[in-house]
Amino acid sequence: NAGVMQNPRHLVRRRGQEARLRCSPMKGHSHVYWYRQLPEEGLKFMVYLQKENIIDESGMPKERFSAEFPKEGPSILRIQQVVRGDSAAYFCASSSGRSPNGYTFGSGTRLTVV
Amino acid sequence: AQTVTQSQPEMSVQEAETVTLSCTYDTSENNYYLFWYKQPPSRQMILVIRQEAYKQQNATENRFSVNFQKAAKSFSLKISDSQLGDTAMYFCAFMKQGGSEKLVFGKGTKLTVNP
Numbered sequence: 001n002a003g004v005m006q007n008p009r010h011l012v013r014r015r016g017q018e019a020r021l022r023c024s025p026m027k028g029h030s031h032v033y034w035y036r037q038l039p040e041e042g043l044k045f046m047v048y049l050q051k052e053n054i055i056d057e058s059g060m061p062k063e064r065f066s067a068e069f070p071k072e073g074p075s076i077l078r079i080q081q082v083v084r085g086d087s088a089a090y091f092c093a094s095s096s097g098r099s100p101n102g103y104t105f106g107s108g109t110r111l112t113v114v
Numbered sequence: 115a116q117t118v119t120q121s122q123p124e125m126s127v128q129e130a131e132t133v134t135l136s137c138t139y140d141t142s143e144n145n146y147y148l149f150w151y152k153q154p155p156s157r158q159m160i161l162v163i164r165q166e167a168y169k170q171q172n173a174t175e176n177r178f179s180v181n182f183q184k185a186a187k188s189f190s191l192k193i194s195d196s197q198l199g200d201t202a203m204y205f206c207a208f209m210k211q212g213g214s215e216k217l218v219f220g221k222g223t224k225l226t227v228n229p
Contacts, residue, residue: 033216035217041221041222042118042222043159045218048214048216055214056213056214056216093159105159107156108158110157
């Protein structure tokens with residue numbers, strides 16, 4: 001069981017470029033969560049998805065950010081026209097939805113905008 | 115909205131000794147879960163222990179135990195026989211039962227275990 005896989009581990013983008021972060025949930029998990037961790041802060045919820053559906057996006061910035069979890073393939077968090085303030089660690093977590101065991105986190109993608 | 119407060123930005127402890135990390139939270143919910151996560155320098159978020167609010171008995175996992183005081187909305191983590199590998203950031207988190215089951219995190223406590 002490979003766990004939650006996130007890639008890339010590190011991503012550098014220039015201001016104005018697009019960033020695409022990928023998350024493959026654990027085998028058998030159909031629920032995916034994205035969190036953002038700013039320096040010296042705890043993780044902040046962004047979005048919760050089930051296969052092909054966004055369930056809760058209350059933590060997503062209104063502009064430039066989008067997320068998807070297609071029927072086939074990984075979940076994608078997309079940030080368009082990145083700015084320096086987007087620099088952070090982005091974590092994905094997955095669960096089976098059956099028991100709230102705090103689910104399983106990936107190792108995160110550290111995005112640096114230069 | 116729920117909030118989680120960790121009032122100790124940094125703590126240190128000698129190897130083999132005991133340390134307690136504090137966490138308080140604010141909620142109007144009656145059914146919820148509380149968690150402690152460990153984040154070592156590798157950045158991986160590791161679940162340390164969880165507590166269901168409806169259970170009066172404090173959760174225990176080997177050297178880790180909690181002191182859950184529901185009326186006071188307090189959820190402290192005790193680490194006994196501290197080991198060098200316990201050095202990490204520790205985050206307290208809240209999850210409302212039902213709904214989207216998203217976690218609300220505190221800002222964390224940086225724990226250093228000294229040899």
